[in-house]
Amino acid sequence: MEKNRIEEFIQFCRRRHLNVTHQRLAIYQALLNSTEHPTAEDIFRTIQSDYPTISRATVYKTLELFEREGIIRKVSFPHETAARYDANPQRHHHLFCVQCHRVEDLSHPQLDVLPLSKKALNNYQVIDHIVHINGICPACQRKKRA
Amino acid sequence: MEKNRIEEFIQFCRRRHLNVTHQRLAIYQALLNSTEHPTAEDIFRTIQSDYPTISRATVYKTLELFEREGIIRKVSFPHETAARYDANPQRHHHLFCVQCHRVEDLSHPQLDVLPLSKKALNNYQVIDHIVHINGICPACQRKKRA
DNA sequence: TATTAAATAAGAATAATTCTCATTTGTCAA
DNA sequence: TTGACAAATGAGAATTATTCTTATTTAATA
16 A cells, blocks of 8 residues: 555656656655654665665755655744654644644544634645644553653 | 743742842743744843843753643754743643744633543543744745745 | 752754855857 | 766765853852
């Protein structure tokens, strides 16, 4: 089932006249494989075993490209200096554990509607929105009790 | 009316046994005066005219302290490397202009309820949440048309 | 007003990211 | 297939944001 997304990715690159390079495939694959919203550095390290000569510059530039093309999302959190990346480009929201800094995706139709008038939105032309939820994850709740 | 908040701030520091220094007052004042969600560097520059010897380290440490004490909030945005600070510690949300990177606070009771069960929240113990809205501000909408 | 812990200044150190430019690699047309 | 060429990459320098270190200064309070 992952095969499909890689295939799609290759098709996408072809359509957009973006060269399909080993590095780009590896970076995209690494993002698909992770549910941890990895940083550029995380991805760099993951890939290094297969591509010992890969450069950080390539990772950064590639992630920037992917985001510009709308196939991934860059996300950031207070108290974390490095940006994280998310291979799920669809609308979804985030559960952030304030103790262990884990980030989980959360999809729920209830969160996808913005029940506000244009006026209430200060006349902004809205593109999208994301709900960031701070909390304590089940694992950290258990730790606390122990 | 701003006088009140400064007075409150001083009271607060006293209660918490935090020395009331010129630097702390200036930093808090600078945050109150700005609606722009300034960065540490912005605040450093603002204060420099009155306190030519102020150090960046002081600004950073002070902002960190204020946040730990709950009187300000640290916020961060994708595509912006520097953290921003917000003197409004109450629950509120953000309108982010993707073109000019302006950030406006948005308060609306409709946004303050999370209509989800504990289960839908992956059993997180929720602390709070913030709705981040991406859009185009009125000024940039006009620019585009012109 | 003297004491003392807390806070600050200055700049070095670190972390994250971007830039530069010489070299390598996909792509596409012949 | 191969050759040409634009696109992409690698290596490391440069930049930006932030944190750390330490000697000096200052606010609180007795």
